[in-house]
Amino acid sequence: MPETVLTADGRVAGRRARATRQRLLTRLTEMLATSPYRDITVIDVARRAGTSPATFYQYFPDIEAAVLTIAAEMAEAGRQLRPLVEDQPWTGKSGYETAQLLVDGFLEFWRDNEAVLRVVDLATIEGDERFHTLRVRMLNNVVTALAAVIGEMQERGRVAEGVHPEAMAGALVGMLAHNAAHQRGYESWEIGVGNLRESMAQLVFWAVSGKRPPR
Structure with missing residues (x-):
C-alpha cells in the first residue's frame, strides 16, 4: 500500500498528485547537483517539472521544506x-571482506546522494537542528550495530578492555562518512579511491576485530 501523502491543506493526495509531487522532488534533486540550494527558486523547480509554482505550493511551503523531504x-x-555490519563475520579473511563491503557501502551511498548530503552537511554545520537530526538518524543505525559487534569482540577477549565500544563505533562511522564525502579531494592529492578504500577497510577491521588485517 503506498504511503499516505498530504497536500498543504491536509487533503490526501491521489495517485496523480503523488506523481506530481515526486516529479517536483526529482527535479529539485537534479538541480541540487548543479546549484546551491539557496539559489534555487520555486519558479525554477516548477518550470523544470513542467508545472506551476501554485502546484508546488500545494505540497511544500518553500524550497527548504522540499529539501528536508528529500533529505528525510x-x-x-x-x-x-x-x-553490512549485523550478522556478518568479523574475523579472518571473511571479516576483512566485511570491512571492505562496509566501506564500499559508504562510498557508494555518498556518491549516489552527493548533492543532498552536501546540503545536509552544510545545514548541520550552520546549526540547523532539523538537518542535524536527520544526519544523526542516518548514521546512528551503523554506530549502534558496530558498537554491538565491538562489544561482543571485547567479551571474547579480542578487543582490549579499555576500548569504549560506542565511542570507537562513533569514531569509525565519522571517519567513513567524512572520507566518503571527500572522495574527490583525495584524488586531487593523487590518492586513488582504491587506496582510500583499502586504508579505511584496514582501520575498520583492526578496530572491530582487534587484529591486523590478513595478508
Missing part, C-alpha cells in the same frame, strides 16, 4: 548500511 527519504535509505 535519503536518511531512511541509509538504513541499508546497517545490514
Whole structure:
C-alpha cells in the first residue's frame, strides 16, 4: 500500500498528485547537483517539472521544506548500511571482506546522494537542528550495530578492555562518512579511491576485530 501523502491543506493526495509531487522532488534533486540550494527558486523547480509554482505550493511551503523531504527519504535509505555490519563475520579473511563491503557501502551511498548530503552537511554545520537530526538518524543505525559487534569482540577477549565500544563505533562511522564525502579531494592529492578504500577497510577491521588485517 503506498504511503499516505498530504497536500498543504491536509487533503490526501491521489495517485496523480503523488506523481506530481515526486516529479517536483526529482527535479529539485537534479538541480541540487548543479546549484546551491539557496539559489534555487520555486519558479525554477516548477518550470523544470513542467508545472506551476501554485502546484508546488500545494505540497511544500518553500524550497527548504522540499529539501528536508528529500533529505528525510535519503536518511531512511541509509538504513541499508546497517545490514553490512549485523550478522556478518568479523574475523579472518571473511571479516576483512566485511570491512571492505562496509566501506564500499559508504562510498557508494555518498556518491549516489552527493548533492543532498552536501546540503545536509552544510545545514548541520550552520546549526540547523532539523538537518542535524536527520544526519544523526542516518548514521546512528551503523554506530549502534558496530558498537554491538565491538562489544561482543571485547567479551571474547579480542578487543582490549579499555576500548569504549560506542565511542570507537562513533569514531569509525565519522571517519567513513567524512572520507566518503571527500572522495574527490583525495584524488586531487593523487590518492586513488582504491587506496582510500583499502586504508579505511584496514582501520575498520583492526578496530572491530582487534587484529591486523590478513595478508
